[in-house]
Amino acid sequence: MSGELSNESQAFRYALEAVRAVEPAVAAAIGQELADQRESLKLIASENYASPAVLLAMGNWFSDKYAEGTVGRRFYAGCRNVDTVEALASQHAKELFGAQHAYVQPHSGIDANLVAFWAILASRVESPALEKAQVRHVNDLTEADWFNLRRELGDQRMLGMSLDAGGHLTHGFRPNISGKMFEQRSYGTDPATGLIDYAALRETAREFRPLIIVAGYSAYPRLVNFATMREIADEVGATLMVDMAHFAGLVAGKVLTGDFDPIPHAQIVTTTTHKSLRGPRGGMVLCQSELADQVDRGCPMVLGGPLPHVMAAKAVALAEAKRPEFRDYAQRIVDNSKALAEGLLKRGATLVTGGTDNHLVLLDVSSYGLTGRQAESALLDSGIVTNRNAVPQDRNGAWYTSGIRLGTPALTTRGLGTAEMEQVADLIHTVLSQTTQAAGADGKVSLAQYRLADGVADTVSRRAADLLSGHPLYPTVDLG
Ligand code: PLP
Numbered sequence: 185m186s187g188e189l190s191n192e193s194q195a196f197r198y199a200l201e202a203v204r205a206v207e208p209a210v211a212a213a214i215g216q217e218l219a220d221q222r223e224s225l226k227l228i229a230s231e232n233y234a235s236p237a238v239l240l241a242m243g244n245w246f247s248d249k250y251a252e253g254t255v256g257r258r259f260y261a262g263c264r265n266v267d268t269v270e271a272l273a274s275q276h277a278k279e280l281f282g283a284q285h286a287y288v289q290p291h292s293g294i295d296a297n298l299v300a301f302w303a304i305l306a307s308r309v310e311s312p313a314l315e316k317a318q319v320r321h322v323n324d325l326t327e328a329d330w331f332n333l334r335r336e337l338g339d340q341r342m343l344g345m346s347l348d349a350g351g352h353l354t355h356g357f358r359p360n361i362s363g364k365m366f367e368q369r370s371y372g373t374d375p376a377t378g379l380i381d382y383a384a385l386r387e388t389a390r391e392f393r394p395l396i397i398v399a400g401y402s403a404y405p406r407l408v409n410f411a412t413m414r415e416i417a418d419e420v421g422a423t424l425m426v427d428m429a430h431f432a433g434l435v436a437g438k439v440l441t442g443d444f445d446p447i448p449h450a451q452i453v454t455t456t457t458h459k460s461l462r463g464p465r466g467g468m469v470l471c472q473s474e475l476a477d478q479v480d481r482g483c484p485m486v487l488g489g490p491l492p493h494v495m496a497a498k499a500v501a502l503a504e505a506k507r508p509e510f511r512d513y514a515q516r517i518v519d520n521s522k523a524l525a526e527g528l529l530k531r532g533a534t535l536v537t538g539g540t541d542n543h544l545v546l547l548d549v550s551s552y553g554l555t556g557r558q559a560e561s562a563l564l565d566s567g568i569v570t571n572r573n574a575v576p577q578d579r580n581g582a583w584y585t586s587g588i589r590l591g592t593p594a595l596t597t598r599g600l601g602t603a604e605m606e607q608v609a610d611l612i613h614t615v616l617s618q619t620t621q622a623a624g625a626d627g628k629v630s631l632a633q634y635r636l637a638d639g640v641a642d643t644v645s646r647r648a649a650d651l652l653s654g655h656p657l658y659p660t661v662d663l664g
Pocket of ligand 1: 291293294295352354400401402428429430456466
């Protein structure tokens with residue numbers, strides 16, 4: 185292979201050649217995915233572009249290793265190199281976030297939340313059956329012990345943010361396992377302002393007396409005051425758990441500090457590593473020392489074998505996030521989000537809460553006469569990738585929705601700045617203002633059908649491509 189090619193190009197070319205030799209269709213799909221990502225204006229708030237170092241740290245023989253247990257205390261032999269990367273990832277996470285303990289094994293954000301629920305239950309709930317289960321061999325437990333364990337742990341309460349206010353499925357949404365594990369109640373936002381109503385939340389907490397209060401969100405465009413949340417939790421004897429999956433990059437980059445930094449306030453914090461934090465797909469739990477032992481039981485109580493190749497990539501990504509330039513990146517994410525919001529407001533768009541303080545903007549597309557589903561499709565036709573999202577009290581439900589969630593972490597990684605966000609706002613407005621509801625095959629107007637005026641998709645796609653051409657994605661990677 186040519187000596188003129190960058191190291192990254194050579195690495196990915198070799199990798200694809202090896203894959204192509206076995207299953208050419210997979211190699212082709214991987215190559216096409218890079219081409220698609222390069223060409224689209226990605227505004228999905230939960231996505232990003234991990235560095236080549238992070239990506240390459242995942243494609244190796246660590247993937248073959250079983251390592252159930254924790255560092256230095258494994259159920260399998262031969263784990264010394266896994267110990268090295270897991271300890272390193274955990275150390276980087278503690279230093280980066282100022283956390284007392286970090287558990288880097290969860291495979292995803294959902295797994296991290298389950299580990300946290302388990303750790304809180306196991307440490308807070310008086311359960312002789314659980315104590316027995318944790319110190320005795322499982323075969324020593326009788327049927328009555330198992331029955332008692334379910335009864336002792338199965339009667340607890342959780343208070344989380346409602347899905348349509350921006351919470352996540354795992355924060356107690358009824359059909360999700362979290363809504364079945366706990367008796368659940370949710371808090372929402374003030375209909376007049378769209379902001380979390382802390383007074384109402386306090387009232388609900390006083391009356392409901394939950395074991396866990398979950399703060400954090402997938403689609404709330406403002407800051408959350410974690411100091412206030414902790415005060416409420418303390419008042420009612422609840423454990424405060426914060427799910428910072430979306431905004432971990434802003435915490436790492438010190439954009440969210442003081443009352444808005446969850447680490448000093450929550451007893452336990454969960455996150456994904458692949459959104460604004462810009463690492464590999466995965467999860468993580470950070471906690472105060474008193475919960476550490478229970479959190480470290482994530483495997484085998486909740487998880488199977490950890491993914492050593494992903495833990496290696498987490499260590500790389502966390503090392504990247506400790507660099508000073510990551511702070512600059514995190515600040516630019518928020519600057520871009522505010523610029524995007526201002527550009528949309530200037531054009532008459534309706535935004536939930538009237539703006540943003542973080543990495544995302546929630547655009548209410550009902551003012552364009554559209555559902556979220558129609559808006560998402562029309563934007564996709566025009567080279568703009570977003571996702572539809574419910575707005576508070578959404579009358580179109582969670583499938584069609586009335587909103588579009590827009591996030592800036594990915595475009596910021598590509599190097600787009602506030603001036604470009606003004607143009608992105610114009611592209612979005614151009615598409616939505618020229619899209620109308622349309623009738624389906626049965627002649628009835630549906631919540632999914634739409635009509636985009638002639639020529640708009642082509643013009644906007646061309647303008648989006650022009651905008652992106654100045655900010656190439658993975659500029660050091662040439663697949664040939
Ligand atoms: N928590 C929040 C707040 C999220 O937004 C998400 C994903 O969108 C998750 C948890 C789940 O993460 P994962 O998809 O890695 O399981």
